[in-house]
Amino acid sequence: MEVRLSALKDFPMVEPGDDLLTMILAAIRANGLFIRDQDVVVIAQKIVSKAENRYVILDSVTPSAAAITLAREVEKDPRFVELVLRESRHVVRKKPGVLIVEHRLGFVHANAGIDQSNIDHSQAERVLLLPENPDASAERLRQGIEQTLGARVAVIINDSMGRAWRNGTLGLAIGVAGMDAIDNKIGQHDLFGRELKVTAAAVADELAAGASVIMGQTTEKTPVVLVRGYPLPLKSSVESGVRNLLRDEKQDLFR
Amino acid sequence: MEVRLSALKDFPMVEPGDDLLTMILAAIRANGLFIRDQDVVVIAQKIVSKAENRYVILDSVTPSAAAITLAREVEKDPRFVELVLRESRHVVRKKPGVLIVEHRLGFVHANAGIDQSNIDHSQAERVLLLPENPDASAERLRQGIEQTLGARVAVIINDSMGRAWRNGTLGLAIGVAGMDAIDNKIGQHDLFGRELKVTAAAVADELAAGASVIMGQTTEKTPVVLVRGYPLPLKSSVESGVRNLLRDEKQDLFR
Numbered sequence: 001m002e003v004r005l006s007a008l009k010d011f012p013m014v015e016p017g018d019d020l021l022t023m024i025l026a027a028i029r030a031n032g033l034f035i036r037d038q039d040v041v042v043i044a045q046k047i048v049s050k051a052e053n054r055y056v057i058l059d060s061v062t063p064s065a066a067a068i069t070l071a072r073e074v075e076k077d078p079r080f081v082e083l084v085l086r087e088s089r090h091v092v093r094k095k096p097g098v099l100i101v102e103h104r105l106g107f108v109h110a111n112a113g114i115d116q117s118n119i120d121h122s123q124a125e126r127v128l129l130l131p132e133n134p135d136a137s138a139e140r141l142r143q144g145i146e147q148t149l150g151a152r153v154a155v156i157i158n159d160s161m162g163r164a165w166r167n168g169t170l171g172l173a174i175g176v177a178g179m180d181a182i183d184n185k186i187g188q189h190d191l192f193g194r195e196l197k198v199t200a201a202a203v204a205d206e207l208a209a210g211a212s213v214i215m216g217q218t219t220e221k222t223p224v225v226l227v228r229g230y231p232l233p234l235k236s237s238v239e240s241g242v243r244n245l246l247r248d249e250k251q252d253l254f255r
Numbered sequence: 256m257e258v259r260l261s262a263l264k265d266f267p268m269v270e271p272g273d274d275l276l277t278m279i280l281a282a283i284r285a286n287g288l289f290i291r292d293q294d295v296v297v298i299a300q301k302i303v304s305k306a307e308n309r310y311v312i313l314d315s316v317t318p319s320a321a322a323i324t325l326a327r328e329v330e331k332d333p334r335f336v337e338l339v340l341r342e343s344r345h346v347v348r349k350k351p352g353v354l355i356v357e358h359r360l361g362f363v364h365a366n367a368g369i370d371q372s373n374i375d376h377s378q379a380e381r382v383l384l385l386p387e388n389p390d391a392s393a394e395r396l397r398q399g400i401e402q403t404l405g406a407r408v409a410v411i412i413n414d415s416m417g418r419a420w421r422n423g424t425l426g427l428a429i430g431v432a433g434m435d436a437i438d439n440k441i442g443q444h445d446l447f448g449r450e451l452k453v454t455a456a457a458v459a460d461e462l463a464a465g466a467s468v469i470m471g472q473t474t475e476k477t478p479v480v481l482v483r484g485y486p487l488p489l490k491s492s493v494e495s496g497v498r499n500l501l502r503d504e505k506q507d508l509f510r
Contacts (some may be wrong), residue, residue: 164507210465230467
């Protein structure tokens, strides 16, 4: 069994209002590739956010008193902290240089996933928020691929995230369409007939992480990776979405 | 750019004392594959533990008073809890059904990574500990491949782990040889010349997760995955090892 991860080379810069579907299909052709049933298309959050114009000019932000106080504590720009708070349900951990929040969508994420790198600041200092609704963005692209090419694929939007206990970021799923994010083996049996109890693999995260390896953060020239060979059980999109990956706060021992 | 993950089909059952290097090289040939410079060989922890005979027969374990008390609290077998404690520095979180510890090697891991699935219990009830020193196991295999085939590869031993905040397990690295586990981009510049500040990608974990997708937990017939196409910067093995992935407890906000 073989899984192939193909990074689309020379992907053009994405600007607000760009039609990502058209750009992705063109890049696939330009790379001599094609899409077929059961492929998984992994897309970097950043280009989805850019196409959806999730930019905010920092000078347009008026920080609240709470943001100003918190900004002093974590040694960050109060306008930036204001945006983090607006994008969040609550602060999970903070210390100088570190602001980890529960994003309004349920991800635990440093700075609510708001990014300052790989952004053109030549006009004004601006930052880039996560997509408004990454599951919906993924589902739109999935449907667009199905309608244009007739191929039933899955789409994952990934983002580099820090984590507890271990150093380094990992590309993880923030939007999922066309597949179950978790491959739930509970109830199945192992090689020796013993029932598997807690084996639920976060396959969308594993695919997101694998694709992340070749996305290349510095140049950002390969923000789309085509995954072929993963035996994707194609489900109705009703069952897709990232929510199964997000542990409910009440169940979480680390928040 | 393309990364190919090839799972070695029909890998034989591994028994204590088996020579994993010989088995892996034979399986690569039997699968019509070959190894070359810069390949990454990802190996499931379970077959490394089995080859190293990290089995423990539960009846041979006498639980301490502390293990008996803790076992009652977490509703687990006191002999099993005794082994978890022996393999651990300390308990990180506990509740009925859940026992998360810091493993003696520094991983935060449920049950210290001790596993009861995919083990033949026909003789006596036994469990399987993590390898004694996964970095050393990975390095032995890496050196064996270099000496046998002349190929400079990296070796990652991976294991499925739970995590904070998100559901589902992820295949992550517990042993690394022949590569830097973290691709540290600090000091490099982004597309617009802004210095990348905190972009250190945990590439060994991303490769471990990607390979995990096709390893298949239920059948355990593909515990070895050959990764080709990742632009591996081949380093002296002195710089390899999993330790860069493990956040020091003092630096960790979630322990």
